[in-house]
Amino acid sequence: MNRLPWPGMWWAGLCAGILSSCGLGASQRLSMEDAPVGVWALEPKDAVQRNRAKARLDLAQAYYEQGQTAIALQEIAQALAAEPQWIAVHNLKALVLEKLGQSAMAKNSFEEGLRLAQRNPSLGSELADLQHNWGLWLCQQGQSTLAVTQFQRAMSQPGYALRNKTELAMSRCDSPAKG
Numbered sequence: 001m002n003r004l005p006w007p008g009m010w011w012a013g014l015c016a017g018i019l020s021s022c023g024l025g026a027s028q029r030l031s032m033e034d035a036p037v038g039v040w041a042l043e044p045k046d047a048v049q050r051n052r053a054k055a056r057l058d059l060a061q062a063y064y065e066q067g068q069t070a071i072a073l074q075e076i077a078q079a080l081a082a083e084p085q086w087i088a089v090h091n092l093k094a095l096v097l098e099k100l101g102q103s104a105m106a107k108n109s110f111e112e113g114l115r116l117a118q119r120n121p122s123l124g125s126e127l128a129d130l131q132h133n134w135g136l137w138l139c140q141q142g143q144s145t146l147a148v149t150q151f152q153r154a155m156s157q158p159g160y161a162l163r164n165k166t167e168l169a170m171s172r173c174d175s176p177a178k179g
Contacts (some may be wrong), residue, residue: 003013053083057092062094071095087113087123091130098137128157132166139173147173 056079063072073096079089098106113130117123124147135150151170155163 111151122158128154128160
C-alpha cells in the first residue's frame with residue numbers, strides 16, 4: 001500500500017479495507033443513463049461532451065486506483081474541460097490532490113463540488129459520495145464535528161448504497177473526539 005500523506009493508521013486501513021482506495025464509491029460509478037439530468041442537456045453536442053467527460057473520469061479513477069496520480073490529474077483536467085459542472089469530477093480531483101499532499105487545493109475542490117451541488121440538490125448518491133469524502137477529509141484535518149455532519153448528510157441522500165462505509169467512517173472519526 002502506498003504511504004498516504006496524512007497521519008493515522010486507522011485512516012489508511014479505512015481507505016484500503018473499507019473504501020477501496022477512498023475513490024469514488026461504487027454508487028459513483030455511473031452509467032450514462034444514471035448521469036445527473038440537471039447537469040447536462042440532452043442535445044447531441046451535449047451528449048458528446050457528457051461522453052467525453054465520463055470517459056475521462058473513468059480513466060482518472062482507474063489511474064488514481066493504480067496510484068498514478070499525475071496521470072489521473074491530467075485526465076481530471078480533461079473531464080473538467082468537457083464538463084466543468086460535474087461534481088464527481090471535483091470529488092475525484094480533491095482526492096487526487098490530497099494524495100499529492102495539496103490539502104488546500106483539495107479543500108477548494110471539495111468546496112467547489114459542494115457549491116455546484118447546491119444548484120442541483122437532487123443528485124443523490126453522487127452528492128453522498130462527495131459528502132462522504134469531504135467528511136473523511138475534515139476528519140483527517142481534526143474537524144470531527146464538521147466531519148460527522150457531512151457523514152450524516154451523505155447517509156441522508158436518496159439512493160446512497162454505501163451507508164455502511166459512511167457509518168464506519170463516522171464512528172471512527174467521532175471516537176477520538178469522545179475520548
